Amino acid sequence: MAKYTFVIMSDSHGDRHIVQEIKDRYLGKVDMIFHNGDSELPASDPIWEGIQVVCGNCDFGDYPDYLVTQLTDLTVAQTHGHLLGINFGFEHLDLWAQEQDADICTYGHLHRPAVWKNGKTLFINPGSISQPRGEINERLYAMVTIDAKxxxxxxxxxxxxxxxALSQEVRR
Structure with missing residues (x-):
């Protein structure tokens, strides 16, 4: 398996500046940049060129609800999560990720950073880059480096x- 590096952000809630700053910092230097919704920016905004973006519950326009990105030997499933009811549990998110045969499933909506694994799928919530919630009151995004191991x-x-405090490694 090749080695991949991704940047994942979510829930920027109208803060175009930070999305642009992250894009400028990483575009062309990482394999993919993901935004998991609730940008509150127009789907037609040129900021999305080079970013995989999905629709959040605060977004309007022609965003996809789900994206599945197939790299040579890695499948990344992406959603905001609200349509899968993640406020009430992760069963639907997990089932959807299994249906996609996802190696990684990234989601947002909860504004809380999280990493967990079920079966072969690694689930990643980058937290919120603008409005954190929960015990970790820090505006965050995630950098993921993955290889065969x-x-x-x-x-x-x-x-x-x-x-x-949140950095970790997970065996594949």
Whole structure:
């Protein structure tokens, strides 16, 4: 398996500046950039060129609800999560990820960073880049590096510094 690096952000809620800053920092330097919805920006905004973006419950326009990105040897399933009822549990998200045969499933909506694995699928919520919720009150996005043996997940703050308490490696 090849080695891939992704940047994942979500729930920017109208803060175009931070989306542009992350895009400018990483476009062309990582394999993919994902935005998991609730940008509150128009779907036609040129900011989305080079970013895989899905619709959140606060978005309007021609965004897809779900995206599945197939790389040579890796499948990434992406959604905001609200349509799968993640406020009430992860069963529907897990089932959808299994249906996609996803290696990685990334989602947003909860504004809380999370990493967990079920079967072969690694689930990643990058938290919110603008409006965090829960016990970790830090505006975050995620950097994921994955190869055949492991995935390394680092959470970064808006000033692009690693938030070390959340960094982890997960065996594949």
């Amino acid at each position: 492991k995935a390394k997940i680092d959470y970064l703050t808006r000033d692009h510094k690693i938030y070390p």
